[in-house]
Amino acid sequence: MKKRPVFGIILAGGSGTRFWPLSRERFPKQFLRIIGEGTLLQQTFERLSRKIPANRILIVTNDIQAESIKFQLRQWKGDLGRNVLIEPEGKNTAAAIGLAALEVIKREPEAVMVVVPADHVVKATTRFLRAIQFASELARQGFLVTFGIHPSRPETGYGYIQPQKRKKVLEKGGLVGYPVARFVEKPNLNRAKRYCRSGNYFWNSGIFVWKASTILSELQVHQPKISRCLMELQPMQGTMQYPEALQRVYKQLPVISIDHAVMEHSARATVVPVDIGWSDVGSWRSLDEVAPKDKAGNVLAGNILDLDSRNSVLFADRRVVATIGLENMVVVDTSDATLVCSKDRAQDVKAIVQILKQQGAPEHLEHLTVQRPWGKYTVLEEGPGYKVKRIEVDPGKRLSLQLHRQRSEHWVVIQGKARVTRGEEKYDLPTGFSTGIPKETPHRLENPGQVPLEIIEIQNGPYLGEDDIVRFQDDFSRIRPGA
Amino acid sequence: MKKRPVFGIILAGGSGTRFWPLSRERFPKQFLRIIGEGTLLQQTFERLSRKIPANRILIVTNDIQAESIKFQLRQWKGDLGRNVLIEPEGKNTAAAIGLAALEVIKREPEAVMVVVPADHVVKATTRFLRAIQFASELARQGFLVTFGIHPSRPETGYGYIQPQKRKKVLEKGGLVGYPVARFVEKPNLNRAKRYCRSGNYFWNSGIFVWKASTILSELQVHQPKISRCLMELQPMQGTMQYPEALQRVYKQLPVISIDHAVMEHSARATVVPVDIGWSDVGSWRSLDEVAPKDKAGNVLAGNILDLDSRNSVLFADRRVVATIGLENMVVVDTSDATLVCSKDRAQDVKAIVQILKQQGAPEHLEHLTVQRPWGKYTVLEEGPGYKVKRIEVDPGKRLSLQLHRQRSEHWVVIQGKARVTRGEEKYDLPTGFSTGIPKETPHRLENPGQVPLEIIEIQNGPYLGEDDIVRFQDDFSRIRPGA
Numbered sequence: 010m011k012k013r014p015v016f017g018i019i020l021a022g023g024s025g026t027r028f029w030p031l032s033r034e035r036f037p038k039q040f041l042r043i044i045g046e047g048t049l050l051q052q053t054f055e056r057l058s059r060k061i062p063a064n065r066i067l068i069v070t071n072d073i074q075a076e077s078i079k080f081q082l083r084q085w086k087g088d089l090g091r092n093v094l095i096e097p098e099g100k101n102t103a104a105a106i107g108l109a110a111l112e113v114i115k116r117e118p119e120a121v122m123v124v125v126p127a128d129h130v131v132k133a134t135t136r137f138l139r140a141i142q143f144a145s146e147l148a149r150q151g152f153l154v155t156f157g158i159h160p161s162r163p164e165t166g167y168g169y170i171q172p173q174k175r176k177k178v179l180e181k182g183g184l185v186g187y188p189v190a191r192f193v194e195k196p197n198l199n200r201a202k203r204y205c206r207s208g209n210y211f212w213n214s215g216i217f218v219w220k221a222s223t224i225l226s227e228l229q230v231h232q233p234k235i236s237r238c239l240m241e242l243q244p245m246q247g248t249m250q251y252p253e254a255l256q257r258v259y260k261q262l263p264v265i266s267i268d269h270a271v272m273e274h275s276a277r278a279t280v281v282p283v284d285i286g287w288s289d290v291g292s293w294r295s296l297d298e299v300a301p302k303d304k305a306g307n308v309l310a311g312n313i314l315d316l317d318s319r320n321s322v323l324f325a326d327r328r329v330v331a332t333i334g335l336e337n338m339v340v341v342d343t344s345d346a347t348l349v350c351s352k353d354r355a356q357d358v359k360a361i362v363q364i365l366k367q368q369g370a371p372e373h374l375e376h377l378t379v380q381r382p383w384g385k386y387t388v389l390e391e392g393p394g395y396k397v398k399r400i401e402v403d404p405g406k407r408l409s410l411q412l413h414r415q416r417s418e419h420w421v422v423i424q425g426k427a428r429v430t431r432g433e434e435k436y437d438l439p440t441g442f443s444t445g446i447p448k449e450t451p452h453r454l455e456n457p458g459q460v461p462l463e464i465i466e467i468q469n470g471p472y473l474g475e476d477d478i479v480r481f482q483d484d485f486s487r488i489r490p491g492a
Numbered sequence: 493m494k495k496r497p498v499f500g501i502i503l504a505g506g507s508g509t510r511f512w513p514l515s516r517e518r519f520p521k522q523f524l525r526i527i528g529e530g531t532l533l534q535q536t537f538e539r540l541s542r543k544i545p546a547n548r549i550l551i552v553t554n555d556i557q558a559e560s561i562k563f564q565l566r567q568w569k570g571d572l573g574r575n576v577l578i579e580p581e582g583k584n585t586a587a588a589i590g591l592a593a594l595e596v597i598k599r600e601p602e603a604v605m606v607v608v609p610a611d612h613v614v615k616a617t618t619r620f621l622r623a624i625q626f627a628s629e630l631a632r633q634g635f636l637v638t639f640g641i642h643p644s645r646p647e648t649g650y651g652y653i654q655p656q657k658r659k660k661v662l663e664k665g666g667l668v669g670y671p672v673a674r675f676v677e678k679p680n681l682n683r684a685k686r687y688c689r690s691g692n693y694f695w696n697s698g699i700f701v702w703k704a705s706t707i708l709s710e711l712q713v714h715q716p717k718i719s720r721c722l723m724e725l726q727p728m729q730g731t732m733q734y735p736e737a738l739q740r741v742y743k744q745l746p747v748i749s750i751d752h753a754v755m756e757h758s759a760r761a762t763v764v765p766v767d768i769g770w771s772d773v774g775s776w777r778s779l780d781e782v783a784p785k786d787k788a789g790n791v792l793a794g795n796i797l798d799l800d801s802r803n804s805v806l807f808a809d810r811r812v813v814a815t816i817g818l819e820n821m822v823v824v825d826t827s828d829a830t831l832v833c834s835k836d837r838a839q840d841v842k843a844i845v846q847i848l849k850q851q852g853a854p855e856h857l858e859h860l861t862v863q864r865p866w867g868k869y870t871v872l873e874e875g876p877g878y879k880v881k882r883i884e885v886d887p888g889k890r891l892s893l894q895l896h897r898q899r900s901e902h903w904v905v906i907q908g909k910a911r912v913t914r915g916e917e918k919y920d921l922p923t924g925f926s927t928g929i930p931k932e933t934p935h936r937l938e939n940p941g942q943v944p945l946e947i948i949e950i951q952n953g954p955y956l957g958e959d960d961i962v963r964f965q966d967d968f969s970r971i972r973p974g975a
Contacts, residue, residue: 030814314847316840329855331513331844333833340832349823349832350816354800361797361814372812389872389880394923395906397872397880397948419926421902421950423878440877441952443902443928465880467904467948469924 013119013220015145017057017066018109021050021078021127022099026362027292030346031324034366035073035375039127040081043290044300049128050081056131057123060138063087067112068127069094069105076487080380097259103270104262106217107228107239113221115246121148122224124217124267130299132286140283143184144218152178152279153227154186154218155272157211158287161298163201166291166356168213168268169193172280189278192268211282213268215289223277224267231274238262293339293348294355296322311342322352344387346372382485383408384461396473399423400454402462407455409483416470416477418446420454425462428455451481496602496703498628500540500549501592504533504561504610505582509845510775513829514807517849518556518858522610523564526773527783532611533564539614540606543621546570550595551610552577552588559970563863580742586753587745589700590711590722596704598729604631605707607700607750613782615769623766626667627701635661635762636710637669637701638755640694641770644781646684649774649839651696651751652676655763672761675751694765696751698772706760707750714757721745776822776831777838779805794825805835827870829855865968866891867944879956882906883937885945890938892966899953899960901929903937908945911938934964 025037039050144154172187204210229236245254311325318335365373378387383406421443430453456462508520522533627637655670687693712719728737794808801818848856861870866889904926913936939945
């Protein structure tokens with residue numbers, strides 16, 4: 010039997026409400042460095058890449074996050090741009106997995122897919138990879154494998170899986186696959202306690218292993234509508250009509266998770282209990298499980314000045330945050346927003362984000378510092394008729410050749426050397442020098458040097474949105490607004 | 493008998509540790525708007541000015557705060573600059589009161605002085621003024637009057653006064669003056685409870701009424717050293733030698749409160765129990781006593797987004813602070829620092845300030861926004877080799893004609909019109925225009941218009957301290973550094 014290749018599928022469409030104010034709608038949890046080296050997305054990619062070549066790891070995400078994802082994956086060699094699959098809109102996991110399966114099957118019809126969320130923590134990488142290998146074997150036999158986690162507490166926020174313990178599908182190297190007896194929705198506390206005690210239930214980790222062809226045929230059986238949509242899309246792959254077809258098809262796709270869509274109905278559903286140091290880090294409180302603590306049980310980061318606090322999660326950045334005598338509290342400070350809550354109310358952060366969103370407050374949407382393919386910028390202040398930014402351009406990089414209809418800009422170089430294009434002119438500005446760009450004037454900012462270029466930009470005008478931009482040329486093929 | 497005039501003496505030398513991060517070493521509690529209209533200093537001045545002409549209200553303070561005090565008193569007509577007495581260094585209240593008494597006696601030998609701290613709350617102004625009138629009568633008879641407050645809780649942070657209740661010195665309109673039996677130092681909790689129950693003890697409010705001549709002669713009796721110092725100073729008043737003599741004399745003055753120095757020893761000490769809605773607002777916790785609360789018992793200010801908190805003090809400014817489910821907590825947020833503590837640890841804020849001071853952290857010293865006689869500035873960001881400020885110049889005002897040895901500056905006008913002097917040139921910049929000031933170039937910024945002028949200033953250079961300044965001319969007679 011020919012060995013079938015394995016693909017990794019990273020689901021990266023999170024919305025960034027549960028780790029506010031560190032996560033934002035445009036900067037969800039997968040982009041956070043809350044534990045270990047790198048962001049959760051980078052850790053997830055790195056983990057898979059130990060067994061799966063990087064060019065076979067696909068990331069399913071949305072338009073808004075695609076650029077940041079490519080940016081985060083630039084440390085892996087090769088053009089991974091092709092690996093980022095962009096959904097026109099979020100339709101939950103069934104659609105995302107279906108889309109990924111189409112792409113996998115086009116590349117390798119018999120391939121196995123390992124589906125993982127982008128923003129979970131898995132501390133025992135070796136055991137995770139061994140479980141992947143075991144599950145792949147089940148997948149090749151036509152099973153739909155899900156990883157089950159031994160519950161460590163009566164959690165009411167997860168779904169549970171009950172296996173048919175008497176019927177082992179496969180057993181090897183300490184791992185066992187059981188047929189699924191049933192999936193259980195998030196239980197109440199009493200039921201969760203019972204599940205915990207019984208030892209006969211596992212948390213549903215959201216990690217799946219199956220053949221692309223199996224999941225597509227199971228979708229056909231249990232979700233004919235989704236299947237029809239995907240089949241409509243299939244012949245368009247690689248054609249000019251694809252983007253338009255994708256938009257049209259996604260509008261029709263139902264919003265449903267793969268658990269509800271397939272796993273709960275399929276006779277092929279198999280659970281493999283694993284012990285891989287897993288956490289979905291679903292709230293600030295859950296950092297407790299995975300982050301290192303000081304002697305008093307605190308998780309600490311950044312410029313925290315603490316006296317006598319205990320069992321608290323205290324996250325600061327550069328601003329001073331003084332904490333005295335806190336117990337079981339969460340304090341998270343960022344440049345433009347601060348959260349203070351008791352640990353057992355950490356899940357209500359969602360409600361705060363909802364209120365901010367209704368108010369149209371920018372603090373739910375993005376951070377003051379925004380990554381760009383050429384570097385980054387930080388909004389220092391915004392007021393009526395003006396905005397002040399610090400802009401950092403990486404060595405050798407340049408922004409698009411652009412103009413603004415409604416604002417003029419002034420640039421003062423505070424570090425490095427700037428190469429400026431302004432209308433027909435082109436000139437260099439060393440540190441301490443400045444220039445002005447009138448509105449309606451084509452211009453470009455470039456870092457010709459070996460060190461990062463930093464400038465302060467002052468914008469003046471009646472409208473200062475990022476979408477007041479006309480791009481003439483761009484090294485990063487961006488046609489959407491937002492330089 | 494000729495009616496003797498009354499002087500108000502405001503002691504305004506506070507250090508700003510207890511209300512950090514809202515108060516700072518250079519911006520102590522007296523400058524805060526934490527309750528009612530205006531700052532505590534303005535409220536104190538306004539209260540006295542209902543009975544005492546503004547030109548007879550003296551403020552004793554230090555060099556660092558003098559400018560801000562004059563700024564805060566500019567709403568009162570007339571030149572109050574003469575009324576601000578500047579101590580070369582803080583030596584506690586005996587020295588400050590002695591200095592004020594010298595000034596009063598020079599102006600009116602028989603005058604009565606009403607001594608009040610600048611940063612206390614007195615809610616019942618009418619009753620306070622009536623008590624002043626009553627106490628002045630006692631003062632004219634040669635008594636040293638202190639106001640006693642009925643204790644509302646067994647406070648261990650105050651001194652207590654026991655009156656000789658059987659010997660009334662004066663009784664009139666519901667007010668009584670008793671000879672003081674004894675002053676009691678801050679008691680422990682058990683003793684404080686006993687004092688509270690007995691009804692025979694009063695809190696020492698720190699408000700005093702006496703003739704200037706009486707306190708000076710009592711100082712002569714009980715504190716000969718202080719008295720000698722003051723007598724040395726007296727003949728210098730109004731001469732060129734005064735500033736130098738003041739410095740010399742202050743070096744020799746002992747650090748002692750007027751309570752320890754005189755009140756505890758004098759047979760003239762008299763206590764007048766008053767009910768004037770007094771609080772020394774000695775900590776964030778004490779805001780509870782004086783500030784308005786919502787239904788859940790919270791004191792709220794600024795951009796707080798709260799869910800279900802109770803009995804908490806939640807102070808924010810413009811940044812979003814989200815609070816969920818807090819109980820008996822204090823959260824105070826400012827541009828550069830945040831405090832989170834339980835209410836019963838509020839007094840430990842002092843320890844935080846001490847640590848910041850030892851670390852040389854700027855957050856103990858001043859705010860990012862600093863008031864100046866011509867307007868104000870806010871530091872938006874500071875990094876290696878650069879600083880970004882927003883500068884606001886009031887209509888018709890101008891900064892000093894100055895130069896900097898080590899930094900160049902760029903100015904971009906974001907509101908109003910700037911008149912710029914640069915070397916020999918003088919020109920106007922409308923909104924959206926910019927100019928550069930090379931180092932070593934004399935320059936001046938002026939607002940010739942009717943609306944506030946706002947500019948963004950970017951400084952470049954190896955050293956960016958406020959003390960890199962050479963002033964050639966200044967409308968506010970400043971020769972010290974700090975534009």
